[in-house]
Amino acid sequence: MTSFSDRLATSILDRRSAVCLGIDPDVGRLPDDLRASYAARAGELGAAGAVAACFAEFASGLIDAVADLVAVVKPQAAFFEQYGAPGWDALRRVVACAHEHDLPAILDVKRGDIGSTSAAYAAACFGGAADLAGASLPGLDADAVTVNPYLGGDALEPFLERCGEGKGIFVLARTSNPGGVDLQERDCGGRPLYLRVTDLIARLGAAHVGAHGYSDVGAVAGATVPTSLAAVRAALPHAFLLIPGFGAQGGGPEALAGLASGDALGYVVNASRSINYAWRERGGDYRSAAAAAAAEMRDAIGGF
Amino acid sequence: MTSFSDRLATSILDRRSAVCLGIDPDVGRLPDDLRASYAARAGELGAAGAVAACFAEFASGLIDAVADLVAVVKPQAAFFEQYGAPGWDALRRVVACAHEHDLPAILDVKRGDIGSTSAAYAAACFGGAADLAGASLPGLDADAVTVNPYLGGDALEPFLERCGEGKGIFVLARTSNPGGVDLQERDCGGRPLYLRVTDLIARLGAAHVGAHGYSDVGAVAGATVPTSLAAVRAALPHAFLLIPGFGAQGGGPEALAGLASGDALGYVVNASRSINYAWRERGGDYRSAAAAAAAEMRDAIGGF
Numbered sequence: 362m363t364s365f366s367d368r369l370a371t372s373i374l375d376r377r378s379a380v381c382l383g384i385d386p387d388v389g390r391l392p393d394d395l396r397a398s399y400a401a402r403a404g405e406l407g408a409a410g411a412v413a414a415c416f417a418e419f420a421s422g423l424i425d426a427v428a429d430l431v432a433v434v435k436p437q438a439a440f441f442e443q444y445g446a447p448g449w450d451a452l453r454r455v456v457a458c459a460h461e462h463d464l465p466a467i468l469d470v471k472r473g474d475i476g477s478t479s480a481a482y483a484a485a486c487f488g489g490a491a492d493l494a495g496a497s498l499p500g501l502d503a504d505a506v507t508v509n510p511y512l513g514g515d516a517l518e519p520f521l522e523r524c525g526e527g528k529g530i531f532v533l534a535r536t537s538n539p540g541g542v543d544l545q546e547r548d549c550g551g552r553p554l555y556l557r558v559t560d561l562i563a564r565l566g567a568a569h570v571g572a573h574g575y576s577d578v579g580a581v582a583g584a585t586v587p588t589s590l591a592a593v594r595a596a597l598p599h600a601f602l603l604i605p606g607f608g609a610q611g612g613g614p615e616a617l618a619g620l621a622s623g624d625a626l627g628y629v630v631n632a633s634r635s636i637n638y639a640w641r642e643r644g645g646d647y648r649s650a651a652a653a654a655a656a657e658m659r660d661a662i663g664g665f
Numbered sequence: 666m667t668s669f670s671d672r673l674a675t676s677i678l679d680r681r682s683a684v685c686l687g688i689d690p691d692v693g694r695l696p697d698d699l700r701a702s703y704a705a706r707a708g709e710l711g712a713a714g715a716v717a718a719c720f721a722e723f724a725s726g727l728i729d730a731v732a733d734l735v736a737v738v739k740p741q742a743a744f745f746e747q748y749g750a751p752g753w754d755a756l757r758r759v760v761a762c763a764h765e766h767d768l769p770a771i772l773d774v775k776r777g778d779i780g781s782t783s784a785a786y787a788a789a790c791f792g793g794a795a796d797l798a799g800a801s802l803p804g805l806d807a808d809a810v811t812v813n814p815y816l817g818g819d820a821l822e823p824f825l826e827r828c829g830e831g832k833g834i835f836v837l838a839r840t841s842n843p844g845g846v847d848l849q850e851r852d853c854g855g856r857p858l859y860l861r862v863t864d865l866i867a868r869l870g871a872a873h874v875g876a877h878g879y880s881d882v883g884a885v886a887g888a889t890v891p892t893s894l895a896a897v898r899a900a901l902p903h904a905f906l907l908i909p910g911f912g913a914q915g916g917g918p919e920a921l922a923g924l925a926s927g928d929a930l931g932y933v934v935n936a937s938r939s940i941n942y943a944w945r946e947r948g949g950d951y952r953s954a955a956a957a958a959a960a961e962m963r964d965a966i967g968g969f
Contacts, residue, residue: 385782388795400797408796415797439778439785443794443804445757446750453749473813474743474775475842478689481743490747491692492712493704493719500747509777511815511837513844533815538779540817547853547861554858557851 364571365505365529366579368465369601370625373432377665379626380431380658381467381603383633384423384455386416386440390638392647395419406447413447416440417454419647423637424455426648428462430655432629435467435603453501460502467603468503471533473512480519482506487528505529507581507603510558517565524569524577529601532565534558534593537583537606546589555582555589559596566600574623575601584612584630594620594627602628607658608635614661626664668875669809669833670883672769673905674929677736681969683930684735684962685771685907687937688727688759690720690744694942696951699723710751717751720744723951724759727941730952732766734959736933739771739907757805764806771907772807775837777816784823786810791832809833811885811907814862821869828873828881833905836869838862838897841887841910850893859886859893863900870904878927879905888916888934898924898931906932911962912939918965930968 363371373379388396399406399415406414424434436455441448452468459466472482484490488500508520508530520530535545535555545555559580566578579601582593586606594602602620606612607630620628632654639654640647667675677683692700703710703719710718728738740759745752756772763770776786788794792804812824812834824834839849839859849859863884870882883905886897890910898906906924910916911934924932940962944954 387781388797396797403797408798408800409794409802411797412794437778437782437785439776439782439789442753442789443785444802445789445804446753448789449746449750449753471778471813472743472775474741475840477691478741478743481741481747485743485746485749485752490713490716493692493700493707493715494712496712498713498748500749509775509813509815511813511848512840512842513847513849515842515844516840536779536816536820538816538819540819543817543865544815544858544861545817547858549851549853549858554848554851554853557848561847 362527365465365524365527365577366575366601367571367573368504369433370573370575372465373625376429376432378430378432378659379629379662379664380655381629381631382423382427382431382434382636382655383631384420384434384436385633385637386419388412390641391415391419392640409444410447413444413451417451420455421458422648423651424458424462424464426652427636427655428464430652430659433465433467434459435469435631438468438470456502465504467505467507467531468501469507471507471509473509473516475512475516476519479516483519483523487523505531507531507533509533510561514561514565521565521578529577529579531579531581531603532558532562534562534580535582535586535589537585537610537612541583541586556592556596559593562600563597570599573625575599575627579603581605584616585610587616590616591619594622598622603631604628605631608632617662621664630662632658666831669769669828669831669881670875670879670905671877672808673737674877674879676769677929680733680736682734682736682963683933683966683968684959685737685739685933685935686727686731686735686940686959687935688724688738688740689937689941690723692716694945695719695723696944713748714751717748717755721755721758725762726952727955728762728766730956731940731959732768734956734963737769737771738763739773739935741937742772742774760806769808771809771811771835772805773811775811775813777813777820779816779820780823783820787823787827791827809835811835811837813837814865818865818869825869825882833881833883835883835885835907836862836866838866838884839886839890839893841889841914845887845890860896860900863897866904867901874903877929879903879931883907885909888920889914891920894920895923898926902926908932908934912936921966925968934966936962
């Protein structure tokens with residue numbers, strides 16, 4: 362089994378792109394024709410089921426359209442969970458669609474809990490829960506997940522154990538939202554809290570470095586706070602960075618200056634709304650608008 | 666709509682119990698007869714569906730047995746999410762079963778994300794997602810959820826907005842696991858991080874205080890760290906505390922000394938494994954063993 366970090370590095374190098382396609386489906390912003398066709402099937406699929414099926418088709422259309430332009434796909438679990446059991450099934454289909462295009466899928470779940478519970482979350486995302494006959498169930502089959510460090514190192518261990526099976530994690534360090542300052546920038550003995558988190562990431566990730574020199578334990582750091590983003594890179598030269606906050610949230614290409622590390626840049630830059638809903642600005646089919654937006658973003662990020 | 670904090674206070678006072686029944690179903694530890702009856706239905710229900718249905722029956726049996734002995738029920742989402750869509754349906758059934766007994770349900774999900782994503786998580790847990798006709802869907806119908814503060818105040822706002830609809834949140838302050846020290850006990854300008862979190866909780870909760878004097882914004886603090894637990898109480902005299910780590914994790918009744926606040930104690934003490942699997946120590950039917958364990962715990966906690 363190739364390590365997650367090597368699969369991600371290969372995908373970046375093959376596509377010459379550091380774009381991460383975030384998938385954040387919002388029922389109110391989907392194309393009218395898609396909405397209408399699934400609204401007509403609400404009797405058959407149920408109200409939640411119709412939305413979930415609509416999300417799965419929308420996401421598949423996006424992934425098909427940008428598969429050569431992005432390095433990785435990141436579905437946001439919350440938007441699917443809103444629709445209950447059918448939403449969960451749709452999320453599984455989105456991961457499967459990414460895999461059909463040989464794209465790794467980072468499941469954005471931001472989980473974190475004490476040991477046995479984190480192990481259950483890891484099984485939900487990566488597979489491995491036992492059935493009544495003792496067989497192992499597939500779960501959502503994600504390649505990597507986002508995790509929250511607040512509960513400390515032991516809460517992350519059950520996710521880390523899955524690195525040996527080709528899985529990866531991205532630990533929240535400095536998030537892109539305004540409230541990220543509330544705790545993450547607090548001074549903790551001369552350094553901000555988020556750099557205490559990078560200490561933890563460095564420690565946890567050291568044993569999981571792949572052939573390309575990157576660890577399977579990466580970090581989330583936002584493009585909206587370039588100084589902190591640069592500090593995260595300095596603290597973690599061997600980590601893949603997952604960078605949200607580019608585009609719609611205000612971060613620009615200048616935030617990426619000097620961040621490249623290793624042979625495959627060592628970061629991916631997420632865009633969700635600006636690609637998902639590109640058709641609303643650009644007109645035309647949502648898929649071609651997404652492809653145009655993804656290509657522009659790939660070129661704006663550069664690196665190759 | 667009665668506020669969450671008033672419903673919880675009423676439940677504590679009516680039952681004269683501060684026990685929170687955690688529901689952490691583990692397929693390997695369920696009673697043999699239950700396992701066998703659902704294993705026989707795996708062809709009909711599917712492998713994951715059989716486990717999920719087994720979990721729902723197990724949890725319903727527990728809730729039926731202890732409904733007069735506990736104040737609140739806390740299903741742990743991770744254990745259900747492992748089983749995908751049917752697991753999610755089972756989780757919804759567990760919440761519904763608690764409501765049949767007029768018990769509030771705290772969904773232990775430890776979510777937290779940036780604004781629109783937190784709003785989607787709130788819709789998943791509390792209901793409110795829109796379908797294709799613009800109608801609102803029910804979600805899991807939880808009364809309260811656990812949330813992670815690492816992303817800051819703005820990430821919690823979408824959950825807070827639901828307090829006006831009778832919902833509540835419990836923010837992680839000092840967790841019960843050994844790794845809780847890694848970040849939560851870090852010195853942040855003369856006070857540990859978890860007391861910076863209680864500052865945030867106090868600020869967010871001030872506008873949501875019910876008739877019993879408690880806020881709908883509570884805090885999670887573990888019985889395994891009595892000094893920190895006491896500090897959380899001192900910082901938050903009007904918050905309900907959700908206290909894990911009692912019993913199996915090592916916290917005892919002495920950790921609760923001096924914690925009572927207001928007319929309904931102001932805390933609930935969680936027990937999961939020691940009640941869920943009481944039959945493995947005590948023998949007999951799992952339901953009667955759970956009832957005996959819950960009654961013992963209620964008496965050990967005291968307060969009435």
